[in-house]
Amino acid sequence: MKLSEAKAQFISSWGAFGTHWGINRTMAQIHALLLISPDPITQDDIMEQLNISRGNVNMNTRELISWGLVERVLIPGERREFFTAEKDIWKVATQIIKERKKRELDPMLKLLGQLEQIDGDKKDKNVKQFVDTVGGIRKFGGQADKMLDVMIKADENWFLGSLLKFFK
Amino acid sequence: MKLSEAKAQFISSWGAFGTHWGINRTMAQIHALLLISPDPITQDDIMEQLNISRGNVNMNTRELISWGLVERVLIPGERREFFTAEKDIWKVATQIIKERKKRELDPMLKLLGQLEQIDGDKKDKNVKQFVDTVGGIRKFGGQADKMLDVMIKADENWFLGSLLKFFK
DNA sequence: ATTTATTTTCAATAAGTTTTGAAAATTCAA
DNA sequence: TTGAATTTTCAAAACTTATTGAAAATAAAT
Structure with a gap:
């Protein structure tokens, strides 16, 4: 199996898994994507990789932050905000x-x-x-x-x- | 606090609690009602006490049975089916x-x-x-x-x- | 065998939740 | 300041899930 295929499967099933635990699908998918991303990524990266709207990314990343699972990180010289997830x-x-x-x-x-x-x-x-x-x-x-x-x-x-x- | 009031609160919050755990509100409410009912009760009792339709009671009791949390019991001389929940x-x-x-x-x-x-x-x-x-x-x-x-x-x-x- | 009581099914509908997208707000740089 | 980039908000729309209710099926009684 190729990485891209495995990634897609992981994200999709992590999302489905989340719905059984009172977590919405997209929030779980964003979390999954961040868990397997070695470096911090932007709103636009998330939008693109999961095919979801900007507003949706914004709401769900905030929610993940309020759960203490995701952090905003500032990359020197970058205007945009980046996100990263706790990996442990x-x-x-x-x-x-x-x-x-x-x-x-x-x-x-x-x-x-x-x-x-x-x-x-x-x-x-x-x-x-x-x-x-x-x-x-x-x-x-x-x-x-x-x-x-x-x-x-x-x-x-x-x-x-x-x-x-x-x-x- | 009176029993009737406490009952209503228990059922309602058990239902709300369930929704955070991937269990639908009504199923959790029926379970709550059965947990505090000393004797087996009928579909009609559940319909009346929770103000829900017959079909709804039917589907959710079946689901509770498939989870092994509720049982049908036959009362001698009674035509209707009765339900009871594991209390431990x-x-x-x-x-x-x-x-x-x-x-x-x-x-x-x-x-x-x-x-x-x-x-x-x-x-x-x-x-x-x-x-x-x-x-x-x-x-x-x-x-x-x-x-x-x-x-x-x-x-x-x-x-x-x-x-x-x-x-x- | 027929009637009556009871349970089950499921299409239609209602209710609830999530997502979008565009406008408003904010932030930073020039 | 002003303007461009970026983030945030939120009403409307799309989607998902739960509920109803009446018809069909089943089971018991006469």
């Missing part, structure tokens, strides 16, 4: 985990905590099932939360870092 | 992990393996970056795959089960 997959993964935890898991756990405080007869099986379910999810979510914190901190902590090295 | 959150989570692994991770790893075999000069930085990126993702994905297998098997294995009990 471990860092990419922890960054995504960190953001999703903050955006989704933490607020959900907060809500579940509130929902557990309903008033009602604990002998009513409807009340009991509700409290049990919500409690169960909150407990499970709390454990997941702690586990993810460990993973996120691994990079910043020598001991955990060496412990988890074999995963890299 | 640990089982729900491992079931979801199992399915997503099968549907998404495994095929992705297969593809990445193929993409690594491109022909081209390894000294070309474009080729090098491509191979490094794809290789890195594949390696990471492979580790995640193994880790998930451990989690999934925990329920079927006494030793791992007791090891992971504290997470439950």
